[in-house]
Amino acid sequence: MPAAPFTFVRLKYQSGDWDAVDERMPANLLHSLVQYTTVPVDPKEKVVALDSPELFNYPFCYLSGHRLVQFSAAEKKNFIQYVRNGGFVFVDDCNHDIDGLFARSFEEQMRQCFGAGALKKIPKTHPIYSQFFKFKDGPPNTGFELNGWGDDLVHDYLKAVEIKGRIGVLYSNKDYGCEWDYDFRNKRFLAEDNTKFGVNILLYALT
Numbered sequence: 001m002p003a004a005p006f007t008f009v010r011l012k013y014q015s016g017d018w019d020a021v022d023e024r025m026p027a028n029l030l031h032s033l034v035q036y037t038t039v040p041v042d043p044k045e046k047v048v049a050l051d052s053p054e055l056f057n058y059p060f061c062y063l064s065g066h067r068l069v070q071f072s073a074a075e076k077k078n079f080i081q082y083v084r085n086g087g088f089v090f091v092d093d094c095n096h097d098i099d100g101l102f103a104r105s106f107e108e109q110m111r112q113c114f115g116a117g118a119l120k121k122i123p124k125t126h127p128i129y130s131q132f133f134k135f136k137d138g139p140p141n142t143g144f145e146l147n148g149w150g151d152d153l154v155h156d157y158l159k160a161v162e163i164k165g166r167i168g169v170l171y172s173n174k175d176y177g178c179e180w181d182y183d184f185r186n187k188r189f190l191a192e193d194n195t196k197f198g199v200n201i202l203l204y205a206l207t
Contacts, residue, residue, distance in 0.1 A: 006033065006206065008045040009061040011089070013075055016067040016102070019047075020094045021177035024184075026062070031184035032195040033202060036132070050075040055082055060205040064092045064177045069106040071113075080113050083161065083168035088205035096144050096175035097151035103173060110169065114161050119171060121157045128167065131200040131207075139172070140197050142179040170201065 008026040012018045026045040033039050048054050048061065051074035055061065061082075071079060083089060093102050110119045122128070124138035138156055145154045151173075161169035180195050187193055 005040040005042040006030075006060070006202070007042045007058055009055075009058045010045055010047050011050045011055075011061050011063040012047050013050045013063065013069065014072055015070040016065040016105075018063070018065055020065045021092075022181050025177050025181040028180050028182065028184045028187070028195055029198045029202065031187075032193070032199050036196075036199055037203065039203070039206070051078055053078075056085070056087070059086070060088050060090070060202065062090050062092070062177075064094050065102050066094045066100075068101055069109055071109055076109070076113060079109075083114075084163055086163075086166075086168075088167065089169045090201055090205070091169060091171045092175060092177045093171075093173045094175055094177055096142070096155075096173055098153070098155070098173050099151065106171070110161060110171075114169075118161050119159050119169070120162075122160045122167070124157075128170070128200055128204045131204045133196040133200055135197060135200070139174060140194070142174045142176060142194075144175045144178055167204065 008030055010018070010026065023045060030041045030043060033041050048058070051072060055078055091106060093100070093106070095102050097103060107119060129135040129138060139158050141154055155173045159171040160167045176198065180198055187195070
């Protein structure tokens with residue numbers, strides 16, 4: 001684990017609504033890291049422009065939205081270099097569907113960045129599902145899927161771009177961002193802490 005505090009970085013991109021998810025979500029995940037692990041954390045998220053060289057100072061970043069994703073030339077160059085250099089990007093479709101504008105446009109960006117077929121489904125046996133907590137059935141469902149929003153489907157897989165056998169881009173249509181978008185103090189009312197998979201994602205990014 002890094003000696004410096006972990007910083008939750010949200011990517012700001014020029015197209016779309018990069019700030020669709022409330023700041024309560026990263027605060028909630030950071031609280032879980034403190035609760036379950038010994039990883040030191042910076043308590044506030046940091047917003048970094050995708051075309052900024054500052055991006056390369058951080059091992060993890062988060063990208064989300066509902067609308068069009070169309071990288072500028074500088075954004076695309078940084079995204080490719082960041083991932084190929086070992087960075088980890090968690091991308092979450094806030095529409096929780098497989099044929100909406102965000103999904104179609106982001107997947108096209110991945111084809112342009114890494115080639116056709118680079119974004120692939122990952123198996124339920126992937127190490128990210130046992131990084132800390134165990135999820136033998138793969139990615140946990142979200143309430144937004146189960147309530148029939150989006151495409152009215154429960155997605156039983158995540159996709160990823162892997163670089164040298166390691167995930168560089170983790171892509172979700174499950175809308176975890178909204179699932180974890182609540183004040184961490186309300187976690188005590190849940191039968192099961194639904195941020196545990198978020199802990200797995202962050203720890204995988206850091207190892």
